[in-house]
Amino acid sequence: MSLASLTKVVRWNVHCIDGGHTTRIYVLAGDTYGRLLGFTPLSEWAVFDAWIDPVFEEVTGIVHRQLRREAGASDCIVSVLGAACDPAPSGYTYDFTGMIWCPVCGSSNTQYGPDDPLQFSMMSVPQVTHSAWMALSDEQRHMLINEALKTKKCTIPDHD
Numbered sequence: 001m002s003l004a005s006l007t008k009v010v011r012w013n014v015h016c017i018d019g020g021h022t023t024r025i026y027v028l029a030g031d032t033y034g035r036l037l038g039f040t041p042l043s044e045w046a047v048f049d050a051w052i053d054p055v056f057e058e059v060t061g062i063v064h065r066q067l068r069r070e071a072g073a074s075d076c077i078v079s080v081l082g083a084a085c086d087p088a089p090s091g092y093t094y095d096f097t098g099m100i101w102c103p104v105c106g107s108s109n110t111q112y113g114p115d116d117p118l119q120f121s122m123m124s125v126p127q128v129t130h131s132a133w134m135a136l137s138d139e140q141r142h143m144l145i146n147e148a149l150k151t152k153k154c155t156i157p158d159h160d
């Protein structure tokens with residue numbers, strides 16, 4: 001059902017400021033433009049490949065229409081992308097904004113970064129699926145993205 005592809009990753013150390021936990025995660029290595037890595041608070045991960053996944057264009061079009069602009073919408077697009085993806089096995093929605101949670105306690109108050117020197121590996125990273133999205137009508141998709149935009153405080157009046 002869900003595809004996974006062998007991908008070059010680089011190890012990051014995560015320091016949990018609230019809980020003092022020290023853990024490691026892996027993120028995509030190299031030229032990752034257009035390949036978005038999503039995480040959940042339980043450190044589940046999945047890749048959204050915007051180059052080959054038509055849902056990216058679809059969500060982009062909906063966001064542009066909802067916000068009535070095309071410029072400066074990329075942060076909003078990224079923040080609602082998870083709404084168009086099937087949830088992780090835990091039930092959490094993937095977050096593609098670059099948020100890193102502590103895998104031990106779930107706190108989002110973390111500091112993180114790569115090893116020096118960088119530690120690379122090859123890992124099988126799952127790709128997002130869109131079963132629930134595909135089952136929706138166009139109107140339902142618009143409503144879903146509209147709700148997600150409101151939740152993320154991406155609304156029409158803006159300050160940029």
Ligand SMILES: [Zn+2]
Pocket residue numbers: 016018019020021102103104105106107
């Ligand atoms: Zn923690």
